[in-house]
Amino acid sequence: MPDDSRSIDDVAAMMARIGREARAAARPLALAPDTAKTAALRAMAVALRARAAAILAANAEDVAAAGDLTPAFRDRLTLTPARVEAMADGVDAIAGLPDPVGRVLAQWTRPNGLAFERVATPLGVVGVIFESRPNVCADAAALCLKAGNAAILRGGSESLRTCAVIAEALRDGLRAGGLPEAALQVVPTRDRAAVGAMLAGLDGNLDVIVPRGGRSLVARVQEEARVPVFAHLDGLVHTYVHGPADLAMAKTLVVNAKMRRTGVCGATETLLVDRALAATHLAPLVTALLEAGCEVRGDAAAEAVDVRVKPATEADWSTEYLDAIIAVKLVDGLDEAIDHIEHWGSHHTDAIVTDDAAAAARFLAEVDSAIVLHNASTQFADGGEFGFGGEIGIATGRMHARGPVGVEQLCSFKYRVRGQGTVRP
Amino acid sequence: MPDDSRSIDDVAAMMARIGREARAAARPLALAPDTAKTAALRAMAVALRARAAAILAANAEDVAAAGDLTPAFRDRLTLTPARVEAMADGVDAIAGLPDPVGRVLAQWTRPNGLAFERVATPLGVVGVIFESRPNVCADAAALCLKAGNAAILRGGSESLRTCAVIAEALRDGLRAGGLPEAALQVVPTRDRAAVGAMLAGLDGNLDVIVPRGGRSLVARVQEEARVPVFAHLDGLVHTYVHGPADLAMAKTLVVNAKMRRTGVCGATETLLVDRALAATHLAPLVTALLEAGCEVRGDAAAEAVDVRVKPATEADWSTEYLDAIIAVKLVDGLDEAIDHIEHWGSHHTDAIVTDDAAAAARFLAEVDSAIVLHNASTQFADGGEFGFGGEIGIATGRMHARGPVGVEQLCSFKYRVRGQGTVRP
Structure with a gap:
């Protein structure tokens, strides 16, 4: 059971370390070939199925500890064998997507012979703050990984035990793909100061935050985040x-x-x-x-x-x-x-x-x-209905991502320019 | 000569009004056909040439009033007939670019027959905070207009007179194209509280800020802005x-x-x-x-x-x-x-x-x-060397725009979906 008795200073130091480790892992992940990412995702799905009993046991503890819940909340929090299987299927589906990194988004040649390419690159470090649904942990981690991003996941305090076991399965997968385990960071505390640290951007080590949950969570993130946010507050x-x-x-x-x-x-x-x-x-x-x-x-x-x-x-x-x-x-x-x-x-x-x-x-x-x-x-x-193979959320902002945010929208880009000793007059 | 003796409250109220007017103008501008935008831009170029003498006179006043300047600063601030002509040429070049709005960025059909299109849309309201070069006023306004965005321009206090006359020419162009003059807002005060209001986002009426100037300006904007920023701090x-x-x-x-x-x-x-x-x-x-x-x-x-x-x-x-x-x-x-x-x-x-x-x-x-x-x-x-026909700056962030920011990067997108009475099972 994760520790939730840390002092504020401990939490600040822990979150700073999580940010640094994620940033350091983002580079090898960005350069990882699709074969490694796919192998890791396939292994994650296998590990989720293999650990199903442990996931369900941890989830039962979470549900029991949560006490009085509304039926809707209990439904969101509760995993069943079928839901664990669906979680693994979702990770498998993301494994099967084409690699979004390295896609040539545009190419052209200028009269001076310079050949330009705009190619997709990972965004960097993606933070996901979610509430009761523990499956978001696997979905979000898989989408971030496919797009070559390190991920920092902060689940609802009610699902902390469940997410800890899911995270073990996901790390099994990273190891199997030869990828750095630090590329997936699951915040192991109930302390809300952890959310505050993420909203402040983890000393520049967090590139975007995706809130997944109710309106009050999204409103707080949109209000306080010092980094870009992919979200929608309302769906009117x-x-x-x-x-x-x-x-x-x-x-x-x-x-x-x-x-x-x-x-x-x-x-x-x-x-x-x-x-x-x-x-x-x-x-x-x-x-x-x-x-x-x-x-x-x-x-x-x-x-x-x-x-x-x-x-x-x-x-x-x-x-x-x-x-x-x-x-x-x-x-x-x-x-x-x-x-x-x-x-x-x-x-x-x-x-x-x-x-x-x-x-x-x-x-x-x-x-x-x-x-x-x-x-x-x-x-x-x-995003699934759009054919994106999954979505980390739907955004109503106009910057970078808009609508369902799938693996392609979890990417940035850069320009590759090739000359033949070409100088600018 | 613009008024620079307002109280802080006056500036706050003025900036709030500028934000509201720009937001209101952004919608007709977003829906304007390319013919109207091109006509406005061509008319802007004509008006810049027609007002060259007035622009140069205002610029001479700005240079005289600025007092002791470094040679580099004086050079950036000073306009010449050739520089005014180059400014008009730049606006003409932007007029000639293909319309970036409405481009179909991707299209696909799903097995259920739903036809998807991702199409470029304007970003909304773009804020530009620039220092001594008065030509940025015309360049930035033209790029924003071509991309269907309203623009709020805040020039350096040294170039306030010059920019006021340039802005008159630009508004002549908007009128000639039948577009709302409020789509171009030039902040008419030296008061630095105006910059603070822009960094705070003008009550949600500013979608992105582009700082153009020295390192300290860019650093301040990156540090304090509550809205996305397209910029680079260093070019090492x-x-x-x-x-x-x-x-x-x-x-x-x-x-x-x-x-x-x-x-x-x-x-x-x-x-x-x-x-x-x-x-x-x-x-x-x-x-x-x-x-x-x-x-x-x-x-x-x-x-x-x-x-x-x-x-x-x-x-x-x-x-x-x-x-x-x-x-x-x-x-x-x-x-x-x-x-x-x-x-x-x-x-x-x-x-x-x-x-x-x-x-x-x-x-x-x-x-x-x-x-x-x-x-x-x-x-x-x-951006010019990339073939973008102009740039509003170069960005080193990974969100939305990266590298030279031309008219295409001043756009967002949306999804158009067409069915035949298609329901989701």
Whole structure:
């Protein structure tokens, strides 16, 4: 069981050491061939399966020690044999991705004969601060490793025992690939000063922080971090049904976008319906949602559809329910829809449902969100669904990474320039 | 003459307003077609030429008011008719670049039929804090505009009058293109609190800061900014001559890399020579540098070449001279060269001169600098030489932009996803 009785000074010294060790390991990792990284990841998956019993035992201790938990929290914290297997499968899937490092992103030759290449390089040291889900430990470590980055992982204090055993399995894998174990640092203390040290950047030894957890964690990291952050604070996601739109398709999309899983950041929270469709589409859409078990909070037009519809207040346009609740509003055409989304949205994911190609093109161009969709469910906001083979999170910032952050977005780049004794006049 | 007698409260309110206005203008600018941006840029160039006399008069006032200046500072501050013309030419060149916004950076289709596109979008609001060179005002404004970004420019207090007139010309151009004048904000005060407000991020209305000026400005911005920064603190650039290397080519490259212009960040500051070339290349290289008027500070081997060579101390390996001075050192092969560069360098620009393709490949892979060159002068570290049509600066950070920052690096991206009523299972 990891020690959590250190003094603040001890924690500061420990975090400084973790930063230095990660930085030192980042260089050999950056230069490691893909064969070594793949071998390490395959061995990690094997070790996770081999240590499944130990992982589950540690997890049972964590769950027992956590005491009174909400059912949702307990579900996030608890591992099962199937979840450990899924964790190992995820690491295997990342092992099978093409190496993102060394990809030639662009190449060109200048009139003086200089040949330029922009090639992907690792970012350096990635810090991940996560809450209750222990699987993030394996996912994040695997994504960072594939992209040639050292990782510093700080899990929730409730999952400390589980993560310690998972980390042993991951280090088994690093050894098997001949890679430095220091490339994976798991912060072994419950002391919150460890988070503060990461937010301060570990003396320049941390290049980016990815918070994975609830809104208050993300808000604190975005507020206090002195290093770049890949994150989204909210996922206030809209689906806008614009005329002409096939009603059957619109119903299917809206119900999927809201109800497939209500707790994910890509779940639609607000349905906008074009006023031109008020007579034809509004009632069937609202009814379909109610029948799917969704609470509907509507403007006057939506309220008039069904006695079960509750009146929406202004707060509903800015609430990410993460639950089986949706806000519904009529809008006067594309401009009002875009204005509503720009005003109330969180620049995460927004969709238009329409058969009008010109309206779709305008929506995709003018809605300033990381992900904009046409005739597709907002629940596709996920790195796996993008084909990234996994994601460390979804970012709504505009710098470096935006949308799902996969191995390619965990890379930087550099320029290779080749001449023939070429001098600048 | 701009007002510089405001109270701190006035400055805070003014900067907050500048941030809000820039943010509001960023959206129409982001959606502006390239025809409008190009028209605005062409009109800016015309207006700069038309206002040349007023710009020069304001500049003469700035120079007179600045009082005692070093010759280098006076040179940077002073505009001439030719420099105004060059400024207009630069804006015209940026007008002619392809639109960086809307480029499809990647596209793919998933097995479920979803079609993905990653497309370039503007970053938002770019802040530029610059010192004495008034031409940065026009260059930076033009680059930001081409990339669809609003810009907030804060020039050195010595060039305030000059920049005010240049800004009038630039706003003429925005009007001519039908674009919001608020997209270009020039901070009209000498008060340093304006810089503090920008470093604090203008209430979230500033997305990135680019400092252009001396080391102390860059250091302050990197230290204090609460928003991302594109910059380099140092350009401690190396050229490494590795055997076998053609001596004539090596001499030409080294003299150009050091002496073409000694004050630019891509100028070589340290020459590393492989010990295998001590007998054949060291003396001719040192002699060529001395004959070109360069002061040489060498290790024992270099000192033995010529009485004019001064002994190097450890400080020389970490000094960016920005002058006709070079440090010279023998190294034991590629590994020691790379280690020296990683230890003392600034991850900006480094070059190898060699006929050995394998050594060159290792150097280009293992030296962790924004720009790595083989058989080419380090003085090519420049966005214009890269074919970017201009640069707002050179970055040594690993996030978002690295190396010369041109219009493409002043962009973010988003994902456009098109389905056919596609739902997520």
